[in-house]
Amino acid sequence: MNIREIAKKAGVSVATVSRVLNHPDAVAKNTKDKIEKIIAEEEYTPNWFARSLNFNRTGSIGLMIPHILNPVYMEMAKGVEDVAYQKGYITFMCNAENDREKEKAYLAQMIRRRVDGIVMISSTLEKEDYDRVKEKNIPVVLVGGNKSNPGFSCVRIDCEAAAKEATKHMIDIGYRKVAMFCSKTDTFDNRDKIVGYREAFKEAGVKIREEYIKRIDDTVEDGYLAAKKMVEKKGGPHAIFATSDNMAFGVMDAVKDQGLRIPEDVAVIGFDNIKLSNLVEPKLSTVDVPLHKMGVYGARLLLDIIEDGNSETRDIILQTKLKIRKSCGHKERIGEMF
Amino acid sequence: MNIREIAKKAGVSVATVSRVLNHPDAVAKNTKDKIEKIIAEEEYTPNWFARSLNFNRTGSIGLMIPHILNPVYMEMAKGVEDVAYQKGYITFMCNAENDREKEKAYLAQMIRRRVDGIVMISSTLEKEDYDRVKEKNIPVVLVGGNKSNPGFSCVRIDCEAAAKEATKHMIDIGYRKVAMFCSKTDTFDNRDKIVGYREAFKEAGVKIREEYIKRIDDTVEDGYLAAKKMVEKKGGPHAIFATSDNMAFGVMDAVKDQGLRIPEDVAVIGFDNIKLSNLVEPKLSTVDVPLHKMGVYGARLLLDIIEDGNSETRDIILQTKLKIRKSCGHKERIGEMF
């Protein structure tokens, strides 16, 4: 069923049918009613390609995710999707699987398919990879820590401040030997986390032990292994700051497996505040990151550009908040648990 | 940059350019080389809409997911995506958010956008909702328990057998009062799980207590609440069979909050074997479901139909396996832990 058949059935020209579809006010009520009736009867929907071919807009956005099984990214993704859906856009969700080549391939696909815009979550692509996108004038918004800044708008958190606050909290409690596990992915966020950690020690006047700073994969498994190695030695750390809840879960598992108690023997603190962190035993103290909100803001920024051509590049920084629960062992502030 | 400009630059007709794009062997090596060089120089990519308009194929599939934050669905989704990507298809991932209206809206969108095929994960749509899809001749494959069987191919597990085996295991250990929590979503899978549960009791000759069968929302929260209510009374169940790991986590939390031990006071067993079930304390016994594999098979089935027109509807049933870990308290079989 195409526009011509509808036109024939209604005894009008295709132009008129096209009008009721796109500019209904420009058609006489009578003819319009008749045509609309037929469209409904035949359940006619205009061919999307033909339409896009004319408009050069697709009503779809691309959403790049580093890893589909990581709840951190999925919460952000949900924020993006919520906004996009509500505005009538459909989302191409692409799973880069922490693989730069796959990420590039998907980016190329997005361009080929002429998405109206792209949200990149915690991308590891570099400036040069974005050249094509820039040329094609496809708007891009970065959400979460990325690897380089190719001049696009960005929604993120202040990782340095967040890491510093968490570290300071541990030092304030009294821990002196605080290890830090940080994802080895090379992004601004990860670098900033380490800077914040150092900063806290410097301000407290406590010497940093370099062997306590570990760059590992952001997985439960690597958190487990790194913690095990560190904890099984005599004189291990008093506390471990894992800069993702994911790694923190692995850390907790390793500590328990060594027969040590959390937080009495080793305190643990995470980063992200994914739902799960409130479910493990003991409940994990962590840095609350407004994941869903970041996605929402990212999508809004993108749609602003797409629909209003509002092209000033913006850098939005959202607030984090230290969530004190049980795993970091601060008895006095435990009341802040929720 | 369009095909005409390329043609002009190469001093050939558009047809020839189109040929090197689609049937390269039908072009003389010389002309082909020249054209390919220009295409590369200009970074020309054919307009996707114009192409699809001719081919009436889009190279994209739709993937419907009930909820984006539930790892069960995401593991299946990843299976689908893995296959689709590898075959050069791009995936429209749609998050139905456990909302029938949203699911219908997304399905309509998929049709409008002429996806080449659709994978529906644990859909709650009914036969009538699929009428449109049928009419448009868009192939559909169902993965996981759905609500009705609209005559599409399907990849699933035998929930009745799986639930029966798990229940039997609990009875064999010696528990007589075994509660069952089942998602209240009305799908074949959920109905089957209850049937399996009953079957196990019947075969063992143990009387079923109807008050122990609870239909609740498939969430951690509801698992918590239902378990709390049941456990805080005197003479509560010896064991709780939660038919999703998600609910089981809530159950575990509630049991612990009541000051009871797992499995000594109350044994717990889950369903799905998501990664997390091996991470909670104590590790959760559960029914292993080949989630990723289900997605992979679903996608393969779909692509078979799309690419080879292989339209016989098939019903693939994958194997589940009882994973005995610590939470169900069977000391002898604990060696099967992994």
Add this chain to the structure above:
DNA sequence: CTGAAAGCGCTAACAG
């Protein structure tokens, strides 16, 4: 308010 016709960018017969 409506219709005829050009054109969006590409593919594929059909001739040559």
Add this chain to the structure above:
DNA sequence: CTGTTAGCGCTTTCAG
């Protein structure tokens, strides 16, 4: 092997 040309289904001037 290559060019000409008629569509694919739709939108939008331009006349009337």
